[in-house]
Amino acid sequence: MNTDIEIAQQATLKSIDxxxxxxxxxxxxxxxxxxxxxxxxxxLLKKLESxxxxxxxxxxxxxxxxxxxxxxxxxxxxxxxxxKIDKKAIIALREPSLGxxxxxxxxxxxxxxxxVLPMEDINLHFTGDLHAITSANNAxxxxxxxxxxxxxxxNLDPRRIEWKRxxxxxxxxxxxxxVGLGGPLRGVPREDGFNITVASExxxxxxxxxxxxxxxxxxxxxxxGYTYEEEPVTVSxxxxxxxxxxxxxxxxxxxxxxxxxxxxxxxxxxxxxxIAHGCNSIMATKTAAKLGDYVVTEAGFGADLGAEKFxxxxxxxxxxxxxxxxxxxxxxxxxxHGGVAKDNLTTENVEALKAGMENLKKHIETIETYGLPxxxxxxxxxxDTKAETDFIExxxxxxxxxxxxxxxxxxxxxxGIQLAEKVIEKAESAERDFKRIYELEDTLEAKIRKIAxxxxxxxxxxxxxxxxxxxxxxxxxxxxxxxxxMAKTQYSLSDDPSLLGRPEGFTITIREMRPSxxxxxxxxxxxxxxxxxxxxxxxxxxKMDVSNDGKILGLF
Ligand code: ADP
Numbered sequence: 001m002n003t004d005i006e007i008a009q010q011a012t013l014k015s016i017d018x019x020x021x022x023x024x025x026x027x028x029x030x031x032x033x034x035x036x037x038x039x040x041x042x043x044l045l046k047k048l049e050s051x052x053x054x055x056x057x058x059x060x061x062x063x064x065x066x067x068x069x070x071x072x073x074x075x076x077x078x079x080x081x082x083x084k085i086d087k088k089a090i091i092a093l094r095e096p097s098l099g100x101x102x103x104x105x106x107x108x109x110x111x112x113x114x115x116v117l118p119m120e121d122i123n124l125h126f127t128g129d130l131h132a133i134t135s136a137n138n139a140x141x142x143x144x145x146x147x148x149x150x151x152x153x154x155n156l157d158p159r160r161i162e163w164k165r166x167x168x169x170x171x172x173x174x175x176x177x178x179v180g181l182g183g184p185l186r187g188v189p190r191e192d193g194f195n196i197t198v199a200s201e202x203x204x205x206x207x208x209x210x211x212x213x214x215x216x217x218x219x220x221x222x223x224x225g226y227t228y229e230e231e232p233v234t235v236s237x238x239x240x241x242x243x244x245x246x247x248x249x250x251x252x253x254x255x256x257x258x259x260x261x262x263x264x265x266x267x268x269x270x271x272x273x274x275i276a277h278g279c280n281s282i283m284a285t286k287t288a289a290k291l292g293d294y295v296v297t298e299a300g301f302g303a304d305l306g307a308e309k310f311x312x313x314x315x316x317x318x319x320x321x322x323x324x325x326x327x328x329x330x331x332x333x334x335x336x337h338g339g340v341a342k343d344n345l346t347t348e349n350v351e352a353l354k355a356g357m358e359n360l361k362k363h364i365e366t367i368e369t370y371g372l373p374x375x376x377x378x379x380x381x382x383x384d385t386k387a388e389t390d391f392i393e394x395x396x397x398x399x400x401x402x403x404x405x406x407x408x409x410x411x412x413x414x415x416g417i418q419l420a421e422k423v424i425e426k427a428e429s430a431e432r433d434f435k436r437i438y439e440l441e442d443t444l445e446a447k448i449r450k451i452a453x454x455x456x457x458x459x460x461x462x463x464x465x466x467x468x469x470x471x472x473x474x475x476x477x478x479x480x481x482x483x484x485x486m487a488k489t490q491y492s493l494s495d496d497p498s499l500l501g502r503p504e505g506f507t508i509t510i511r512e513m514r515p516s517x518x519x520x521x522x523x524x525x526x527x528x529x530x531x532x533x534x535x536x537x538x539x540x541x542x543k544m545d546v547s548n549d550g551k552i553l554g555l556f
Contacts, residue, residue, distance in 0.1 A: 001382070004111050004556040008119045011260045019258050023090075023291050030256060033127050036118055039253040040266070042212060045283055048290035054088070055427040056289055056320060059298045059377075060307035060367075061263070061328035062359050063491055065342065066104060069330045070111065070379040070409065074416075075298040077114035077408020078326065078377075078423065080261045081416030082294050087424065089264060091116065091290035094270035094280045094300070095130060095255070095258070096123050097198040099533055102541040107556045113412035116257055116265045122551050129206075130168050130197050130270070132251035136219075136244045137166045138202045141192070143240050144224055145180060149187045154233050158190035161225035162514060165529075166418040168197035172534030195531040202244070204485075204519035206251060207269035207281040208317045215252055216245040222518035232477065235518070254284040261413050264292075273300025275487045275531050277309040277521070282318035289320065294427070301364040301490035303327060308353045308455050311370055312436050313483045315522055320512075322434070324427035325374040326368050326419070329360050329392065331384040337501040346383035350391050357395055358502035362493060364401060366455050370435035373426035376403040377419050402426065402522075440481050443511075444471050447484045448524055452508040456493045460507050467510040467524075474515060474522060485521040487529040495527035 002010075016038045020030050030038045042045075059075045075091055082089035083260040093116060096108035101123050109119040116122055125131065140163060148158055167174065174194035180187035197203060201222055209215035219242035223232045235241050254268040268284035271277050278300035279285075288295040298313075299306030307325065315322055331353060338356030340349055360376065367374045378384075378392050389405055396403035404422050407415030418485070437454055438447040445463070452458040463471065474480060491497040494506045514523040535541075543554035 003093045003113060004107065004119065005554070008115055008117055008260070011117055011480070013117055014258060014262050016256065019256060019262070019264050026555070033255070036257065037121065037127060038256040039127060039250060040287060042074060042253050042283070045210065045287050045450060048287070051290045053231070053289040053320065053401055054293045054295055055323040055475065056285065057294060057324050057326060057327060057427060058307060058310055058322050058422055059296060059326045060303040060363070061301070062333055063302040063304065063337065063407045063493060064365050065333050065336055065345070066491075069328050069333050071298045071328050072108055072325065073110045073112065073114045073409050074328045074377050074379050074406055076110035076259050076265070076298050077406060077413060077416040078117055079263045079265070079296040080259055081408065081420035082296070082424070083261070083263045084157070084413040085417060085420055088292045088296055089263060089294040089296060089421070090288040091265035092260065092280050092284045092288045092295055092297040093265060094298070095126055095269045097130065097196060097270055098124070098168045099196050099198070102535070103170045103533065103539050104536045111556070112409035115260050116267060116406045117260055119255070120555055122257065122554060127255050129251040129255070132248055133200060133202050133206060134166055134168055136247040137197070137202050140224065140235065140240065141165045141246060143238055145187050148190075149308045154237055155227040155229070156225055156233055157228045158188055160230070161190065161192070163224040163473060164193050164195045164201045166195050166197045166300060170196065170533040170535045172532065175530070175532045176526030193532070194483060196272070196533060198270050198272045199531040201519050202248070203269065203271045204276055204516060205270055205352055206248060207406060208314070208519055209252065210282055210318070211247060212249065212252060215248060216241050218518040218520070219244050219337055220518070223515050240365045246500070252283070254281060254287055258342070263413075273306040273309065274490045275529055277313050277485050278306040279314045282314060286318060286320060294424075299415050300508055303366050304455050304493055305486070305488060305490055307367070308437065308451060309485060311358060312438065313485060316436065316483065317520060322372060323432075324423055325372050327360070327363055327367060327374055327376050328379050329376055329378050330381060331388045331392070332381060334392070336358060339500075348385045348388060350387055353388055353391055354373055356501060357392070359493070359500070362457055364504045369435075369437070369454055371435050373429055373431045374402070375419065375422045375426055376401055377406045378403065380405055382410070395508045427455060440483065444474060444484060444522060448486070448510060451484070451486055456508060457502065457504065458494065458508045459507055461510055462507045463510045464512065466512050470513045474513065478487050479515055480518075481518065483521045485516065487523055487525045487531075489527060489529065522524055
């Protein structure tokens with residue numbers, strides 16, 4: 001069996017100007033970035049404003065195994081399948097982070113015959129957006145330390161600086177550090193730390209901004225820390241929003257590429273879904289909706305994380321409709337939810353599958369609560385047996401749930417035609433009564449409780465003393481009307497990664513909160529969520545290489 005990179009290397013890519021011509025883009029709408037990538041103008045969305053929107057299809061999933069359940073793969077495969085049946089579809093995806101690429105999760109450019117290309121670029125440095133975000137984030141850190149060193153006119157309390165440095169790597173050694181050591185010429189010592197770039201507020205801002213002006217206004221609102229009197233200090237107090245926006249002037253432009261079957265794909269922004277809001281940029285999704293009849297887009301991890309944030313944060317900020325949802329389920333993850341150990345997932349086990357269906361059932365109920373039409377897509381893996389996929393199909397059919405077996409990894413768009421037809425039917429149907437889980441007028445506590453009880457199935461929430469204090473303070477600052485961005489493990493519906501299936505009788509512990517006022521939400525940390533992951537014992541990097549003639553090996 002060929003690996004993803006081997007399949008990718010055999011593909012014939014169209015030149016990016018052909019893809020741009022197919023989308024009827026004119027010269028000022030895009031600029032080439034090599035032969036197979038382009039940057040779309042940040043003015044394009046405004047230019048297309050009066051055009052009607054295509055249908056927006058959100059791809060989400062059950063709680064995944066550590067390897068991922070193929071949401072990106074299904075997103076790409078479904079886009080390709082729609083094009084195969086002569087629908088004008090565009091894919092909108094996130095940009096991968098180097099941390100998971102080098103670590104455990106692998107790439108995020110799809111897989112098999114449903115990939116976005118050039119996958120080696122997309123998975124590595126791509127068009128430099130993540131580096132620009134890292135630079136903007138760290139420029140702000142440097143400005144903060146310089147400000148304190150130069151006399152600290154703003155009276156910033158070095159013990160209350162919330163802004164962290166970032167780097168796009170899993171590097172646990174940098175979680176907590178002390179900067180400014182070495183005497184008066186080296187600055188003022190203070191505790192600091194690194195987050196992964198995809199957890200940076202600047203990443204979230206880039207993904208929610210709709211123009212350079214909006215980007216600048218949001219950056220100006222970032223709260224970097226507090227004074228000795230505990231008053232918030234923002235980027236606008238430091239007067240560096242202009243410089244930070246300048247560093248992002250190209251990163252804000254969505255990236256245009258193509259799939260293995262030459263379907264256009266816009267890949268832009270990539271916040272994690274467990275510690276951030278988990279969706280590609282609003283500009284990418286909305287531009288795709290203007291250029292195509294169908295947009296297939298993904299939100300990270302399970303419906304408890306990505307879809308909740310897509311529907312409660314992103315589509316609210318972007319003011320757009322979601323027309324249908326695809327819930328990706330896999331035999332292997334359902335067996336894991338039914339109690340099978342990670343190493344035995346390739347052995348047929350219909351009994352375990354049956355027990356694991358409870359996890360899918362909960363996510364179906366969640367999407368039903370939002371009032372959106374949906375299709376369950378069984379992402380077929382090579383080890384799945386017919387008895388297993390038949391079981392999931394009949395389980396769904398007996399409950400009146402639309403289901404399709406998607407063989408898009410092995411067969412590309414051809415393997416997703418049934419799914420595409422069912423998705424079109426749902427997206428065009430009138431069965432829609434969209435309601436969000438919470439209203440902005442709800443208090444922060446009420447918002448968190450509604451998500452925990454409705455989406456996670458928790459009995460209640462429990463606030464740590466720190467979170468309680470923060471909640472009172474945030475409400476007092478006028479931040480109480482913002483949406484909440486939950487940071488929770490992706491493996492379980494609860495905040496305990498070991499509770500698989502459909503846990504019951506649990507409480508969600510709210511450890512602390514962080515204000516992301518520029519992004520426009522309050523991050524709520526549950527359990528032991530880390531904003532800087534670590535590498536596993538055998539990182540994916542151990543398999544990677546490049547030969548002297550430039551051939552890439554081991555990139556999945
Ligand atoms: P997600 O978006 O849910 O995190 P991905 O689409 O990135 O998942 O897929 C995770 C990994 O699993 C990728 O390496 C991909 O190639 C692989 N994969 C996805 N679907 C299949 C499949 N049907 N068969 C085999 N491998 C698959």
